[in-house]
Amino acid sequence: MNxxxxxxxxxxxxxxxxxxxVDGFLNHLIDTQLLNKIGxxxxxxxxxxxxxxILTIESSGxxxxxxxxxxxxxxxLFAKKSxxxxxxxxxxSAPAYSFTHHAEFHASVAKRLLGPEDKVxxxxxxLATGSAAMALVDIVQQxxxxxxxxxxxxxxxxxxxxxxxRQKGYRLESIAIIxxxxxxxxTIEFRKL
Amino acid sequence: MNxxxxxxxxxxxxxxxxxxxVDGFLNHLIDTQLLNKIGxxxxxxxxxxxxxxILTIESSGxxxxxxxxxxxxxxxLFAKKSxxxxxxxxxxSAPAYSFTHHAEFHASVAKRLLGPEDKVxxxxxxLATGSAAMALVDIVQQxxxxxxxxxxxxxxxxxxxxxxxRQKGYRLESIAIIxxxxxxxxTIEFRKL
Numbered sequence: 001m002n003x004x005x006x007x008x009x010x011x012x013x014x015x016x017x018x019x020x021x022v023d024g025f026l027n028h029l030i031d032t033q034l035l036n037k038i039g040x041x042x043x044x045x046x047x048x049x050x051x052x053x054i055l056t057i058e059s060s061g062x063x064x065x066x067x068x069x070x071x072x073x074x075x076x077l078f079a080k081k082s083x084x085x086x087x088x089x090x091x092x093s094a095p096a097y098s099f100t101h102h103a104e105f106h107a108s109v110a111k112r113l114l115g116p117e118d119k120v121x122x123x124x125x126x127l128a129t130g131s132a133a134m135a136l137v138d139i140v141q142q143x144x145x146x147x148x149x150x151x152x153x154x155x156x157x158x159x160x161x162x163x164x165x166r167q168k169g170y171r172l173e174s175i176a177i178i179x180x181x182x183x184x185x186x187t188i189e190f191r192k193l
Numbered sequence: 194m195n196x197x198x199x200x201x202x203x204x205x206x207x208x209x210x211x212x213x214x215v216d217g218f219l220n221h222l223i224d225t226q227l228l229n230k231i232g233x234x235x236x237x238x239x240x241x242x243x244x245x246x247i248l249t250i251e252s253s254g255x256x257x258x259x260x261x262x263x264x265x266x267x268x269x270l271f272a273k274k275s276x277x278x279x280x281x282x283x284x285x286s287a288p289a290y291s292f293t294h295h296a297e298f299h300a301s302v303a304k305r306l307l308g309p310e311d312k313v314x315x316x317x318x319x320l321a322t323g324s325a326a327m328a329l330v331d332i333v334q335q336x337x338x339x340x341x342x343x344x345x346x347x348x349x350x351x352x353x354x355x356x357x358x359r360q361k362g363y364r365l366e367s368i369a370i371i372x373x374x375x376x377x378x379x380t381i382e383f384r385k386l
Contacts, residue, residue, distance in 0.1 A: 019279050027279070029246075029306045030269040032262040053222075059251035063269065066256040069225040070263075076223040076256065084293030086212050086220070100277030113222045 003037055004176045005190050008154070016183045018128075018156070026153065027060035027125055032067065038175060039068035042123065042151045045173045046072075049148040051121045053077050053114065055140065057096075057107055057132050061124040064153055068123055077114060079107040079136060088112060094138035096131045107135040109143075116144035127152040127174060130161025137170065149173065157191050196230055197369045198383050201347065209376045211321075211349070219346065220253035220318055225260065231368060232261035235316065235344045238366040239265075242341040244314045246270050246307065248333065250289075250300055250325050254317040257346055261316055270307060272300040272329060281305060285335040289328035292321050300328040302336075309337035320345040320367060323354025330363065342366065350384050 001009075013021040025031040051072050056065035057079040065076045080087060081098075088110035097104050114120070122136045133150055140147045147170060155162045155174035158181075165172045177191035194202075206214040218224040244265050249258035250272040258269045273280060274291075281303035290297050307313070315329045326343055333340045340363060348355045348367035351374075358365045370384035 015279075017278065021279055023279060023281070023303060024306065025268075028271065028273070028303060030259060030262075030271070032259060032266075032268055035259065036263070059255060059271070059273075062252060062255040063259040063271075066223060066225060066228065066259045067263070069223075070229070070260070073225075075218075075225055078221065078223070078252070078256075080221070080252075082294065084291075085210065085295070086208075086214055086216060086293055088216070098277075100279055101275065102278070110216060110221060113217065 001190065002175065004034070004153070007034060008176055009188060012188060014181045014183045014186055014188060018159070018181075020154065020156070020178065020181060020188075022154070030063045035063060035067040038064060038153055039071045041175055042068050042173070043071035046121060046149050046151065049121070049171075050119045051148050052117070052119045053121075055079065055109075055114075055120050055122050055136055056124055057081070057136060064125050065123045068151075072121070077109060079109050079139060081105045081107065083108060092139045092142040094135035094142075096135035097129065098132075099128050107132065107139060109139050111143070114139070114143040114145055118143065118145035119148045120145045121148045122150045123152075125153045127155040127161045127165075128159040130164045133161060133165060154178065194383070195368065197227075197346070200227060201369055202381060205381060207374045207376045207379055207381060211352075211374075213347065213349070213371065213374060213381075215347070223256045228256060228260040231257060231346055232264045234368055235261050235366070236264035239314060239342050239344065242314070242364075243312045244341050245310070245312045246314075248272065248302075248307075248313050248315050248329055249317055250274070250329060257318050258316045261344075265314070270302060272302050272332060274298045274300060276301060285332045287328035287331035287335075289324045290322065291325075300325065300332060302332050304336070307332070307336040307338055311336065311338035312341045313338045314341045315343045316345075318346045320348040320354045320358075321352040323357045326354060326358060347371065
């Protein structure tokens with residue numbers, strides 16, 4: 001079991017409806033020491049690929065990506081879920097669905113900030129249906145950039161996102177993959193790799 | 194002029210309606226080297242206060258807070274603007290208004306994650322009306338924690354937030370304070386300290 005799986009077993013809680021609560025260290029309160037370990041682990045797993053930008057999506061992906069970016073020494077670009085007054089009118093945009101908020105949204109990135117010269121590593125905290133990750137892949141493709149890979153902190157292996165992405169031939173590295181979790185007993189089973 | 198003021202002059206753009214566009218390095222594409230300098234600068238300015246948690250608000254505050262947290266060696270807690278399925282029912286909550294989205298929202302933090310034992314440093318990317326910062330101060334007070342200070346990357350000194358917070362006696366450190374900006378000429382004037 002790796003450092004992240006241990007932490008999930010120790011502090012994660014399984015709620016009804018397929019929700020894994022890790023808000024004590026990953027997506028509400030953020031353990032920056034853990035995120036540094038995660039950043040170093042992504043660097044190790046993607047050390048053979050070229051990366052010029054890390055792409056993520058607001059909100060909880062930003063912490064993961066920002067600290068990981070220190071290990072790649074590249075900037076972070078985060079896709080926005082809604083356009084504020086400070087957003088460009090020229091954007092790459094792709095639809096996605098939020099499991100957490102039960103709502104559709106559009107992920108957008110200013111065209112000016114991503115282009116064919118970029119090699120992009122997509123990072124996010126969770127992968128479940130793959131909807132957000134595929135929206136980010138779509139944005140990378142619209143921009144003409146090269147997709148170097150996709151790194152996920154926790155993949156819910158019982159949902160279709162991981163398989164979908166691997167079947168398309170994209171390189172996907174998830175630090176923990178949960179194959180089974182049960183709210184009643186509180187058990188969590190990880191995929192053995 | 195400090196490193197941040199230089200960067201704002203070089204790459205920031207003033208838009209009509211009091212919008213400063215810094216999406217090429219601060220709140221869309223994030224220059225992680227700059228954020229490391231900002232983190233180190235916050236540490237220097239708050240080196241005499243005790244900090245157990247950094248509190249910020251989604252979304253663009255998260256990058257600033259996460260990288261700064263490396264310099265304080267403490268976790269980051271980010272207030273949420275909407276409650277997803279993974280949010281506690283027991284929260285501290287305070288109303289605020291988003292200048293970027295022209296909309297009211299509630300900032301919320303799970304009660305479980307903040308308490309009287311904490312010494313909190315609030316960090317955010319922008320301070321304008323002070324609405325978001327005061328919502329975070331309100332949350333700190335509800336929790337019984339000690340407010341160690343407030344650190345802001347860019348303060349819009351021509352808006353009332355900074356004065357409001359200083360008048361209340363809170364310690365506020367802004368790395369750049371803009372006293373005047375003009376969309377037509379593109380000029381930006383910083384407060385001399």
